[in-house]
Amino acid sequence: MPELPEVETICRYLRDGTSTTPSLLGLVIKSAQVLWQRSLATPSVDEFYRRLPGQVITKISRRGKFILFSLTRDSLLIHLRMSGDLLVEPADTLPALHHRILIFFQNGKRLAFNDARKFGRVWLVDDPEQVTGGLGPEPLAANFTAEDLYQRLQETHRQLKPLLLDQSFLAGLGNIYVDESLNLARLHPLENSALITELQAVRLWESIRQVLTEAILRNGASIDWVYRGGDFQNYFRAYDRAGQPCIACGTPIQRIKVGQRGTHFCPNCQKRA
DNA sequence: CACGAGACCTGTTCGC
C-alpha cells in the first residue's frame, strides 16, 4: 500500500481510531510477539520483548513512509515497504497467515503488522533519528519551498524519476506519486534535474503537493488485493494507465521501464528539453 | 557520480 498518502491514512487510523476501533494513543503495552524474525530490524527479539512492556504510546506520527510511535522511553518505527499493513484487532484471535509482529495492549487489543512479502521492517530505538536521519525534506511541510526544490535539483545531474524516488532527496514519494506528479507538472521522467528551469521547478513543487494533498483527502490509493478504503486509484492521470488517453491532451499514455520500475507518462505533454 | 542489475519475498495476473 504504502507511499506517503497511504502511510498517512494508516497513521490517522491508528491515532484517531474509527467507530469500531479505539485510538492507540495512551494504550499501555503488555507484551509483544515476533512471528517472523527478519521483520524486526533492531534490537534483538529478546531485547524487544524486554523493553516494550509497560511503555505507553504517547504520540503517533509519520516521517516520509515511516510510521513513528513515540513511547514512554523509546520510539517504535515501522516501514511497510511493498505489502505491509497495520491492523488493530482483538488480542485473543488466531494470528492471520501473514502477521509478522504483534504488540499486545492492556485493554485486550493488539496491533498486528501484516506483511505478505516480508520486506517491511520494525525498529525499536531510543532516538528515531537513528532511523529517519537520512531522509530528505517532508514534501507537505511548510518549510519545504519551491525555491528549496529548485536549488536541490540544480545540485545534481540525475533523471527526475529515480531522483524523486530517492528518499534522501525527498521523503515519501513512491512509484505512483512520482508518475502522477511528473505528469501534472508536464515533465519527462528521464529529464536531467540540472536542466529544470526555475519555472518548471515551481510547477513540480506545486504538482507534488497537489497530488499528495488530493490523495490524502481520498485516503490514498487501493490497488490489488490490499484494500483499505482509499479511492485515489480512480483519479490516476498516468500511473497504471498505459494506452489510455492522457487527461490533458488525449494522447495514449506510454509505459517504459526506468530503473526496473514501470513508468507512465504522456509523450505529448511530458517532453524532454 | 550516475545508473543498471540483482537481492530480498509472496501472491496475482498474463500469455501461450
Next chain:
DNA sequence: TGCGAACAGGTCTCGT
C-alpha cells in the same frame, strides 16, 4: 485448464 513468466505501492548493495 495448466504452467511458467512477468509483474507488484520499496530499498539496499554491488559492479561498471
